[in-house]
Amino acid sequence: MRRVLAVVGLCAALAQGQAWGETPTDPLAWLGRIASASQRLNYVGTFIYQSGKHVETSRIAHRVDASGEYERLEVLDGSPREVIRNSGEVRCVLPDQKTVIIDQPGGRRAFPARVPASFSNLGESYRIRKADIHRIAGLEAQAIILEPKDDLRYGHALWAELQSGLLLKSRMIDERGEIIEQFMFSDVRIGGNVSQELLKPRYVSTDEWRVVNARGSDVPKADTGWALRTPLPGYTLLSVVKRPLGRERGEAVQMVFSDGLASISLFIEPHGNDGVSAALGAQSSGSINIYKRVVGNHLITVLGEVPLRAVQRLGDGMEFVGQ
Numbered sequence: 001m002r003r004v005l006a007v008v009g010l011c012a013a014l015a016q017g018q019a020w021g022e023t024p025t026d027p028l029a030w031l032g033r034i035a036s037a038s039q040r041l042n043y044v045g046t047f048i049y050q051s052g053k054h055v056e057t058s059r060i061a062h063r064v065d066a067s068g069e070y071e072r073l074e075v076l077d078g079s080p081r082e083v084i085r086n087s088g089e090v091r092c093v094l095p096d097q098k099t100v101i102i103d104q105p106g107g108r109r110a111f112p113a114r115v116p117a118s119f120s121n122l123g124e125s126y127r128i129r130k131a132d133i134h135r136i137a138g139l140e141a142q143a144i145i146l147e148p149k150d151d152l153r154y155g156h157a158l159w160a161e162l163q164s165g166l167l168l169k170s171r172m173i174d175e176r177g178e179i180i181e182q183f184m185f186s187d188v189r190i191g192g193n194v195s196q197e198l199l200k201p202r203y204v205s206t207d208e209w210r211v212v213n214a215r216g217s218d219v220p221k222a223d224t225g226w227a228l229r230t231p232l233p234g235y236t237l238l239s240v241v242k243r244p245l246g247r248e249r250g251e252a253v254q255m256v257f258s259d260g261l262a263s264i265s266l267f268i269e270p271h272g273n274d275g276v277s278a279a280l281g282a283q284s285s286g287s288i289n290i291y292k293r294v295v296g297n298h299l300i301t302v303l304g305e306v307p308l309r310a311v312q313r314l315g316d317g318m319e320f321v322g323q
Helices: 002-010 027-040 308-317
Strands: 043-051 054-065 068-075 081-086 090-094 099-103 126-136 139-148 155-161 167-173 179-190 210-213 226-228 236-246 250-258 263-270 281-285 288-295 298-304 318-320
Touching: 027 054, 027 126, 027 139, 027 155, 027 167, 126 155, 139 167, 236 263, 263 308, 281 308, 288 308, 288 318, 298 308, 308 318
Parallel strands: 099 210
Antiparallel strands: 043 054, 043 179, 054 068, 068 081, 081 090, 090 099, 126 139, 139 155, 155 167, 167 179, 226 318, 236 250, 250 263, 263 298, 281 288, 288 298
């Protein structure tokens, strides 16, 4: 189930965009275009993800029409994976495991939807500036640089297509200036019709498949029974959701904290004698840092694409205050 929670935590609103063809001079206005373009435009493309020695190619098709938003993402390398998204739900399909994970839309989304709509406070945590224009996937792209003001978040570089604002390339950069991860379109078509055939699932589940309902229920932020002793600078609590853990295991509480670009998920679940103690402490998985600790009868798991010190401070600062 912890694998499912990790997928949910990582698998996460439209902003008012400028008209097609306008090119703003303000870097914050560019961020608005980027946030809007990935969700209001039709596009089809192939992009490459790289983190360390790991390289992965994916194909994405995205369509918006009068009935809503539709997206299909397929990983083309290694174990097959497919994410089908519409306005009502998100389905993560794992054919090798004959598993489908169903969740509600929202949360962190896949490239190119890397900039959320709530970016207006980014200037508090990042120095934001325009850089040069580059050519990516045959298209001209404006570079936007976000440099962190402290050591609780990574730097980012974004390249947006000049005419539409669609994100063509993104990099996450550590304090040494080294690339942690990169997404980049190798080919992309922006606008025009996206046929239903491109959005159809490749894999069809049968009775043999396991269906995991990861949909959660919203919880008022003040009603969790948990609180941070000291706020994590720049990060605010966006949402609290209760998620099912399965039969006889109760529920996990997921809290999502964000600075407007980086996000951290914190899970609180019942702790039993299931050998989890061996995995306590800090660890990493690619670009994701993970931290676990036990508080009373609960296991706290914190994960995010942020420096390890950020997930540790968040995990160590969480305390039970009672219902």
